[in-house]
Amino acid sequence: MKRLPWIRAAQTVTLTATTVLAVGQANPATASDNGLSIRPAMGWSSWSFVRRTPTEAAIKAQADALRSSGIAAHGFVYVNLDDFWMKCDSNGPVVDGNGRWVVDTAKFPDGMKALADYVHADGLKFGLYVTPGIAQNAVTKNTPIAGTSHHATDIAVTSTSEKNYNCKHMYGIDYSKAGAQEFVDSWAAQFASWGVDYLKIDGVGSSDIPDVKAWASALRASGRPINYALSNNLAIADAATWKQYANSWRTQGDVECYCGPGANGSGYPITDWPHVSARFATAASWQPYAGPGGWNDLDSLEVGNGDQIGLTADQRRSQFTLWSMAASPLLLGTDLTHLDSTDKAMLTNDRLIGVDQDGVAAKRIVNSGNNQVFSKREADGSYVVALFNTATTGSSTVSVSWSQVGFTGSAAVTDLWSGSSQGTVSGSYSATLRPGETRLIRAVPAGGGGVTVEAEASGNTLAGAAATAACSTCSGGAKVRFIGNGAANYETINNVTAGAAGNHQLTITYEVDGTRTFYVSVNGGTPVQVPVTGTSWSAPAHATVTVALAAGTNSLTFSNPSAYAPDLDQISVS
Incomplete structure (x- = not known):
């Protein structure tokens, strides 16, 4: 946070918890309720290294290496097959009798269920890949939708092309039409029957929210717990939607540099420092949306093959550190059959893994x-x-x-x-x-020191119009505005801990141009007026008051029933 050479202090007021403040309860956006990914997923994905040439043998080899190297014992359990598993012709994905993609048996002669069974036999979990929409081949053939009297042409929007990076030729789906949800349900049921444990739906944009909802419903109805991941470069404006329906969402484009010597930039190096360092800003801006059941995905973790990856050892440690601090899924993109000893030591450092798996985004x-x-x-x-x-x-x-x-x-x-x-x-x-x-x-x-809580922290309660906003000069890069101007618009900062009951010093960091007033209550007690003054909406100022806290966990509510309060940046309690 930018520290100013001056501090404007409000009058000192003692706050006590004597009566209940009569305000409504907030309805914050909730995380996906499928019971999965209580902590970020860990494993390996085929895209970075295997990329466009996955085969049954290659995926089995990586699964075996994940187990035999001992990395799986540290929590890396998913083996995710990305794009290029489906068969294509000149009109896009080849489909079965119900319009669903078919496996390219030249690459996977035993089929997906056999591959999933092999991965499961290694004590691991199997992931697969899909993109939104319905295949052009399904529409051309007007394939029936399994379990219904409807057909592909009943639900397809042929004027809309869905993003597909391999076969292309995918049409949109009109989810208001009968048979649309049933089509996705049948596809999810097929994946479940194959033994899929993780599904990445790629090429998702804000226009695909109906697909995101449909797949969320279908996976829940499939009868199998399937971790649900969205990709890529999703809009932060729709973060609450991604959080509601999915277990993870890609916050940026690909971490791969596509600067290798092979076709389409394949081969080493896999990435470079600019592609990794660009994640610092997105980790900061997306932080409020991470939590149990739903995580900000910074893309593949490129640790495993030493310097040839395109990063120095210092940079690889920095990537692992940032991913862990962000509580991002840890999905390796490297060749596990040729692990570098330095990198293996990184990947088996349980202190680092614990930072990722604590379920808190920094x-x-x-x-x-x-x-x-x-x-x-x-x-x-x-x-x-x-x-x-x-x-x-x-x-x-x-x-x-x-x-x-x-x-x-x-x-x-x-x-x-x-x-x-x-x-x-x-x-x-x-x-x-x-x-x-x-x-x-x-x-x-030592000795139960004070605590600081950001106004935009995910554990706080925002009610009514109160909302998070970006703020480049604020601590954490964000603040909460539109507090007040009515009793329904308030923020409660939860989980303010005190080692002992009694008076504590509360420092309020805020932004305002002029004079406005906070009403502050402790643990639902009588709200007390705290007038403050500032010189700019982009210059943090500070006010210090005394509050009476209970031992243990407390809550502080900021409101103003009749006028707007200042923007709230953070609070600190000594």
Whole structure:
């Protein structure tokens, strides 16, 4: 967060919890309710390395390597077959008698069920790939829709071309027509019968939301738990929709550079640093939408084959660190049959995996050129902090104060890459980093230090018109606006912890041009007026008041029944 040389303080007010504030409850967007992906998926995907030439033998070899290398024992369990498994002719995907893609038996002579069975026998899970719409060949043949009296031409929108990267020739589907949902249901049922555990639907854009909903319904009705992933470069404007229906969603384009010597840029290098470093901004902007059941997918993790991947060892550690801090799915894109020993040590570092699997997406708290810092608070009250130098030349000293992280005082620090203790560190933490290097630490506050919560944090409650907005000068890159101007428009910051009951100092960070007023209540108590002043909607200012908190978890509600309050950036409690 940008720190200003001045602080404007409101009058000191003591807040107590005596009566209940009569306001309605919020209805925040919920995560997918299919019971899957409570933590981000981990495994391997064929696209980065195998790419356009998948075969039955190649997928089996990667599955065997995932198991025999010991990586699967650390949680990497999905073996996902991406594009180019289906048979194509000049009119697009070849279809079966019910309009569904057929397997290219030249590549997969035993079929998909046999391949899934093989993967399952390795103790792993099997994933597959599809794109929205219905094949042109199905419409040309007017194939019947399984279990109905309807046919392909009854549901196809031939004026709409759906994105398909391999065979092309896919039409849109009109989901208002009878038979449309049943078509997708029959396809999902077929995948379930093959033993599919993970389904990636690719080429999805905002215009495909009806397809996203239809596939979500079909997978739930299939009788098999199937992790549901959306791809790629999805619009953040529709993030609440992706979160409602899917278990993960690609936040950006491909991480592959397509700069290898083979056809279509295949071969090594698989990626490069610009394609990885571009994820720092999207990890920050998408952070509020991640949580149990639904995750921001930063694309394949390109760790496994050493420097030939196109990244230095420092850059590979930085990629793994960023993905883990973002709680992204960890889907390897490398050749597991030729693992590099340095990279294998990275992939079997359970401290790093634990950071990913804690189910918390980190906020960016320092964004200063090549110096980047992300932080998150885990359930046990410890903080995980990642410092990065994203430059390609020159070392840099990256620093962060504990108050920026979310507490005050001192902390016991552990380096999570090495596992070594850094001792007790007071006030702030710094590291001098090589270009592309990262430092990942766990900080355990000493003596129950304070807590800082971002207004846009996913665990908070936004009611009525209150909404998250981007803010380049704000902590974490976002704030909450449209609080107030009516009792129904408010924000409750939940999970504010206090080690002991009593008075605590509350620092409110906000943006406003002029004078406005917050009404603040603790644990639903009587709201108290806190007038504040600022000079700009893009310059964070601070007000400090005293609040009486209960021991343990508390909530703070910000409102204004008659006028708009300032924009809320974050709160800190000592």
